[in-house]
Amino acid sequence: MNLNASTNSVEALVAKIQGLSGGTARDLAHLHSLLKESEDLLVSSDSTRPSPASFLSELDPSKHSLGYLYFLEASTSRPISKEGSGEVALSISRFIDACKADQIRLAPDKFISVCRRFKDQVLLAEAPIRGVAPMLIAVRKLQISSEQLTPLHPDFLLLCLLAKCYKTGLSVLEDYIYEVDQPRDFFLYCYYGGMICIGQKQFRKASELLHNVVTAPMSTINAIAVEAYKKYILVSLIYAGQFSTSFPKYTSSVAQRNLKNFSQPYLDLAISYSTGKISELESCVQMHKEKFEADNNLGVVKQVVSSMYKRNIQRLTQTYLTLSLEDIANSVELKSSKEAEMHVLQMIQDGEIYATINQKDGMVRFLEDPEQYKTCQMIEHIDSSIQRIMALSKKLSAMDEHISCDPLYLAKVGRERHRFDFEDFDSVPQKLNM
Amino acid sequence: MEAEDDIGRHMMDENEIYANGGDGAGAETQRQRPIISGEQLDVEAYAALYSGRTKIMRLLFIAERCDNVSMQLEALRMAYDEIKKGENTHIFRDVVQKIDGRLGPNYGPDPAWADAVDRRAEQRREKLENELNAYRTNLIKESIRMGYNDFGDFYYAHGALAEAFKNYVRTRDYCTTSKHIVHMCLNAILVSIEMGQFTHVTSYVSKAEQTPDAVDAVTSAKLHCAAGLAHLEGKKYKLAARKFLETGPELGNNYTEVIAAQDVATYGGLCALASFDRTELKSKVIDNSNFRNFLELVPEIRELIQDFYTSHYASCLEYLGNLKANLLLDIHLHDHVETLYDQIRNKALIQYTHPFVSVDLRMMANAFKTSIAGLEKELEALITENQIQARIDSHNKVLYARHADQRNATFQRVLQTGGEFDRDVRAMLLRVSLMKHDYALKASRKQH
Numbered sequence: 001m002n003l004n005a006s007t008n009s010v011e012a013l014v015a016k017i018q019g020l021s022g023g024t025a026r027d028l029a030h031l032h033s034l035l036k037e038s039e040d041l042l043v044s045s046d047s048t049r050p051s052p053a054s055f056l057s058e059l060d061p062s063k064h065s066l067g068y069l070y071f072l073e074a075s076t077s078r079p080i081s082k083e084g085s086g087e088v089a090l091s092i093s094r095f096i097d098a099c100k101a102d103q104i105r106l107a108p109d110k111f112i113s114v115c116r117r118f119k120d121q122v123l124l125a126e127a128p129i130r131g132v133a134p135m136l137i138a139v140r141k142l143q144i145s146s147e148q149l150t151p152l153h154p155d156f157l158l159l160c161l162l163a164k165c166y167k168t169g170l171s172v173l174e175d176y177i178y179e180v181d182q183p184r185d186f187f188l189y190c191y192y193g194g195m196i197c198i199g200q201k202q203f204r205k206a207s208e209l210l211h212n213v214v215t216a217p218m219s220t221i222n223a224i225a226v227e228a229y230k231k232y233i234l235v236s237l238i239y240a241g242q243f244s245t246s247f248p249k250y251t252s253s254v255a256q257r258n259l260k261n262f263s264q265p266y267l268d269l270a271i272s273y274s275t276g277k278i279s280e281l282e283s284c285v286q287m288h289k290e291k292f293e294a295d296n297n298l299g300v301v302k303q304v305v306s307s308m309y310k311r312n313i314q315r316l317t318q319t320y321l322t323l324s325l326e327d328i329a330n331s332v333e334l335k336s337s338k339e340a341e342m343h344v345l346q347m348i349q350d351g352e353i354y355a356t357i358n359q360k361d362g363m364v365r366f367l368e369d370p371e372q373y374k375t376c377q378m379i380e381h382i383d384s385s386i387q388r389i390m391a392l393s394k395k396l397s398a399m400d401e402h403i404s405c406d407p408l409y410l411a412k413v414g415r416e417r418h419r420f421d422f423e424d425f426d427s428v429p430q431k432l433n434m
Numbered sequence: 435m436e437a438e439d440d441i442g443r444h445m446m447d448e449n450e451i452y453a454n455g456g457d458g459a460g461a462e463t464q465r466q467r468p469i470i471s472g473e474q475l476d477v478e479a480y481a482a483l484y485s486g487r488t489k490i491m492r493l494l495f496i497a498e499r500c501d502n503v504s505m506q507l508e509a510l511r512m513a514y515d516e517i518k519k520g521e522n523t524h525i526f527r528d529v530v531q532k533i534d535g536r537l538g539p540n541y542g543p544d545p546a547w548a549d550a551v552d553r554r555a556e557q558r559r560e561k562l563e564n565e566l567n568a569y570r571t572n573l574i575k576e577s578i579r580m581g582y583n584d585f586g587d588f589y590y591a592h593g594a595l596a597e598a599f600k601n602y603v604r605t606r607d608y609c610t611t612s613k614h615i616v617h618m619c620l621n622a623i624l625v626s627i628e629m630g631q632f633t634h635v636t637s638y639v640s641k642a643e644q645t646p647d648a649v650d651a652v653t654s655a656k657l658h659c660a661a662g663l664a665h666l667e668g669k670k671y672k673l674a675a676r677k678f679l680e681t682g683p684e685l686g687n688n689y690t691e692v693i694a695a696q697d698v699a700t701y702g703g704l705c706a707l708a709s710f711d712r713t714e715l716k717s718k719v720i721d722n723s724n725f726r727n728f729l730e731l732v733p734e735i736r737e738l739i740q741d742f743y744t745s746h747y748a749s750c751l752e753y754l755g756n757l758k759a760n761l762l763l764d765i766h767l768h769d770h771v772e773t774l775y776d777q778i779r780n781k782a783l784i785q786y787t788h789p790f791v792s793v794d795l796r797m798m799a800n801a802f803k804t805s806i807a808g809l810e811k812e813l814e815a816l817i818t819e820n821q822i823q824a825r826i827d828s829h830n831k832v833l834y835a836r837h838a839d840q841r842n843a844t845f846q847r848v849l850q851t852g853g854e855f856d857r858d859v860r861a862m863l864l865r866v867s868l869m870k871h872d873y874a875l876k877a878s879r880k881q882h
């Protein structure tokens with residue numbers, strides 16, 4: 001009796017879904033509340049009952065996305081066998097592909113947990129690359145605007161990292177994020193994002209992302225920030241050639257006090273980098289090699305060392321017009337002029353210096369930066385930068401206005417002002433009726 | 435000092451300017467003026483310039499620093515004689531130890547003399563103390579002041595500098611006229627210089643200068659010298675130079691217990707050369723008629739400043755080299771010699787390259803009597819510090835002047851600033867978002 005009744009009610013539910021899904025927003029809201037009420041109906045541990053998965057065939061993921069989501073979530077909440085995992089992953093990825101964005105946005109938590117299970121399955125199957133594309137679609141569908149950070153972002157970036165699909169990850173990183181819900185998501189997003197940028201050798205963006213993690217407001221020190229700080233030191237050395245151990249004013253005091261204690265070998269590396277001598281840098285690397293390896297940072301450290309050669313050669317372009325390869329090799333502490341030639345050649349190809357090598361004389365002639373800032377592209381670039389910055393300024397002033405009207409803020413400020421200014425008759429109500 | 439023949443110098447060839455002393459020996463034979471080679475310091479003549487405690491200290495310093503044994507012994511001998519004229523038994527014992535019997539039995543430890551001096555000192559001290567106590571009970575301001583002053587003199591003569599200073603300073607409360615105050619300041623300055631505490635020197639100099647209408651020309655000159663010394667010790671070469679250059683010729687031989695007129699010329703000249711730019715050098719040093727009196731006493735300094743101004747760098751640097759050994763024996767200047775010389779040399783290099791679009795490094799190396807490789811290294815350092823705007827063509831050994839393209843630099847800076855603004859504002863908005871969320875969380879928690 002019970003069994004039938006419950007199966008019937010499930011079927012009734014399915015029918016409701018099919019009926020209301022195509023309707024107006026009010027219908028959808030009604031459906032949503034119905035689904036919320038019937039949650040425990042779906043998620044029953046009674047194995048005799050038909051699993052919700054069996055009803056999935058009656059629902060169309062593209063039309064009945066919300067209902068489908070609930071059923072899918074219920075069915076995947078049960079432990080999945082290894083053989084079933086591939087199927088489950090497939091069905092979830094199909095759903096993600098087909099579902100309607102506005103419907104699933106009504107139940108974001110469920111969507112997120114489904115996607116996370118998908119990620120787990122994919123990782124279990126040791127094929128992270130299978131998850132990259134679906135996750136990308138999932139992220140885009142979950143986002144209300146491209147400025148919002150969803151909890152799925154870090155999962156997506158993690159898959160990209162594991163699958164080594166850095167370019168796909170970069171496409172998501174190019175959006176500017178302004179709204180953040182969960183600090184933890186933000187930290188992970190920036191940290192993984194930084195790693196992806198390092199992989200793509202975009203050190204400026206990596207430095208920016210890691211800087212955001214390190215200086216984010218936090219009340220207690222967390223491991224993500226510690227790891228991010230280590231990478232931040234390395235990336236700063238590669239990108240800017242220097243690292244200052246003083247934190248900007250807005251860094252949280254927790255971070256300021258504690259971060260340095262965990263990253264001593266990296267700070268030593270930064271100090272030896274600032275001497276400008278390759279031999280010192282290399283000896284420092286040798287000393288702390290195990291620690292760098294344990295943190296999985298040895299590759300980046302090697303890039304730091306090669307960046308020092310580059311920087312020394314770049315400094316030579318400031319003082320010399322022509323210089324023999326021998327002299328370059330001597331002043332930069334390379335072993336032979338052949339090595340110097342290789343370095344200079346690589347740098348010319350990467351566009352890091354402007355020079356010509358005369359092999360007959362063994363001379364390098366340094367040229368000026370040919371950029372004259374007169375081309376159309378440059379004008380467009382400057383123009384678009386101006387537009388972008390103006391938009392940013394507007395956004396900033398809008399946010400300022402918004403906060404000054406925010407009741408929470410006013411309440412707090414009103415309280416403090418009242419405490420200190422007796423003569424201040426500017427009455428800000430202490431308690432606002434919210 | 436031999437009389438110089440200036441005529442040869444004024445009839446300069448055009449070639450001399452371009453060669454810049456490049457064909458070094460040739461240029462010199464054209465001028466009939468000989469360059470005075472670095473002769474060894476005549477210890478007696480040097481010591482004759484000073485009096486009082488500084489004479490002894492300088493002699494001891496020379497003995498300590500110079501390598502020449504005969505000069506050493508000469509200095510020690512003179513120091514011994516000088517000390518015997520005074521009453522400082524501590525230094526006496528020091529000197530005896532340093533002499534170590536090398537000057538024969540006349541210069542050995544003289545315990546009889548030392549004891550006699552000590553006994554006399556003790557008696558005098560008691561007498562002074564009694565007198566002072568008497569004055570204090572009688573509360574006669576002038577006598578108390580004289581009493582403390584005498585105490586100060588007494589301690590100074592016996593080498594207890596800290597005590598001397600304390601006593602001189604105590605007279606301040608009993609000074610009635612500005613003359614007294616100036617007298618006190620001068621004493622305090624003297625002791626501070628001997629002690630090496632130049633912060634006191636500066637403060638007492640300013641105190642003395644602020645005293646209304648008690649400062650006559652001689653005192654003013656003394657104060658300038660003292661201030662100059664203080665700045666020199668503090669490595670503020672520009673200020674030191676200005677102070678020395680303002681010293682009036684009235685100084686003469688009136689401050690031999692601190693500084694000789696020759697020193698004013700040397701210190702002032704070298705500091706000016708190291709720190710002034712061309713216009714200041716011309717107006718304040720070369721055209722300064724007051725300072726000319728001092729420069730006459732040390733012709734080498736006068737010559738080398740002239741050479742520098744007229745771009746004869748080789749001879750200027752040669753004069754400097756010759757003077758170096760003796761300057762290292764000077765008690766105030768010795769640890770500044772290297773710095774000053776480096777600064778003068780750098781200025782010479784910068785001044786040499788300044789008017790040219792391209793410079794042949796070979797000729798320049800000749801002018802500065804150095805190798806091309808060494809010159810390249812020096813120029814590289816100056817270019818890196820942005821003191822010379824140029825680039826070196828190492829292949830052809832030419833230095834090309836390079837003026838930064840302002841337009842390009844501006845564009846670059848603009849784009850960079852825009853990027854930084856972008857980054858910073860975005861980061862700020864993110865942080866605001868995080869804090870808002872955090873705050874909302876806390877607020878909602880509080881409400882529950």
